[in-house]
Amino acid sequence: MMRYDHHPSLLHPSTMQKTQSSTPRPYHHGDLRRAIVAAAVDLVRETQSIEFSIRELARRAGVSHNAPYKHFADKRDLLAAVSAEGFGLLASRMAAAVKARSTPRARVSSMARNYVRQGIDNPALYRLMFGGYLTGPQEDRPAIERAAAFNTRALLADAIRDGALGQAMPMTARNERKIDGAILVYWSVLHGLTLLLIDRLVGPAEKADELSESVWEGMIDGLATRIPLLPADAWVGPREPPMKT
Amino acid sequence: MMRYDHHPSLLHPSTMQKTQSSTPRPYHHGDLRRAIVAAAVDLVRETQSIEFSIRELARRAGVSHNAPYKHFADKRDLLAAVSAEGFGLLASRMAAAVKARSTPRARVSSMARNYVRQGIDNPALYRLMFGGYLTGPQEDRPAIERAAAFNTRALLADAIRDGALGQAMPMTARNERKIDGAILVYWSVLHGLTLLLIDRLVGPAEKADELSESVWEGMIDGLATRIPLLPADAWVGPREPPMKT
């Protein structure tokens, strides 16, 4: 298991070997907030769980068990920052996926593949972002996390608007609503496929690219026109001997 | 807040007023497992959270804090039973939605609407079922929950096979794979839409039926053919003043 110590710049300075001076330790960390978030992101990736303790983060950062509370109101607030980080990662990957492609359609398709792959590359993080831990019964999501989600959606919208499915669409109000409709379908199917893959309710995850492509084509052409053929060894739903209770 | 006491049959008998005898309490509850699961389902619905404690369940059932451990190995095992209950509810609603409809296409469409609505009617339960709390890093989901999920998927599959999108399809191996492809698209889009609605990333939830219908049509016709028009006041993605950090 990768130890946090490998990021010396994020450790409490007290644990850094100063070659000469033996000043015991500076009282202040200097950049604790960033260190805590980074440790949390690492921990989520390593353990694929968000059930770590704030105290564990403090331990990894080399500070006392209550230091994080100077930067985060509570655990939910901390996880919101981690989630925002996740939205940042997703957005940058989506942006990168779009850059190399020349045709609008290729851009949207590549974005779809990379969206799904980012999800299955770090399932726990993706689930934190969309898993509703941060969406309380009635209260809104934390602001930092909402803003990050907003940016991600903007990327989706831009790609679809840009692609506009190959047709030139003037920006009328009606066409704007059509764009919204396309985003809704596109996002729903990507989100759903990603989570079904993560939950291993469909698979295999190694064929995620092909499955994305299949779903993407099925969505464009319409199931009434042409149903996508899945890869030969793909499976859909739990394959299960109907166990006897 | 609805108190559990309203289900007298599930309370520990000791709290039931025996009209005559004052036998202090029977040592054994009699049906504690069912009582615990029922209390948990209630609690999930009421609080929309799965962060209740086993001890709270024990309190509600009127037994000692450790009694539940005689029926569930740990909290995960308990939540698996709750999740299975949720899959049962979903399956029965899907089955009911199919019964009243006469044409195959209407059956599939009705099932879609009811799938989504079951999700937004009890978001926390839906999230427990699919939220990966039960899908550990490598270990499989608990058997009871996997079997329930299997039944739910079978309903989806039957509806699509039955509908087969209005065409008569012989059951060749190739057509089986096409059915799988259709299920994949169908399930992905339903699952994704449900969760986006739950997370309030699209909305409004009151228009869930119309949105389901839009997405459903977009999926059948294909985005290249016809993009669905959303209801006038529907929104997609976080509507957010791009907050300044």
Next chain:
DNA sequence: CCCTTAAGTTGTCGTTGTCAACTTCAACAA
């Protein structure tokens, strides 16, 4: 009638989230 054993209980331990009160120290005003 005993005895096995599932079901329920009490007691305990380590860990956690969070509050409160105290300490350090960098920056700024006088």
Next chain:
DNA sequence: TTGTTGAAGTTGACAACGACAACTTAAGGG
């Protein structure tokens, strides 16, 4: 230069929780 203030970090405490161990109850079968 000195004094003060406030953000950042610390120590200490507390109730609650998950889980384990050891004990008790009582129902059912030989």
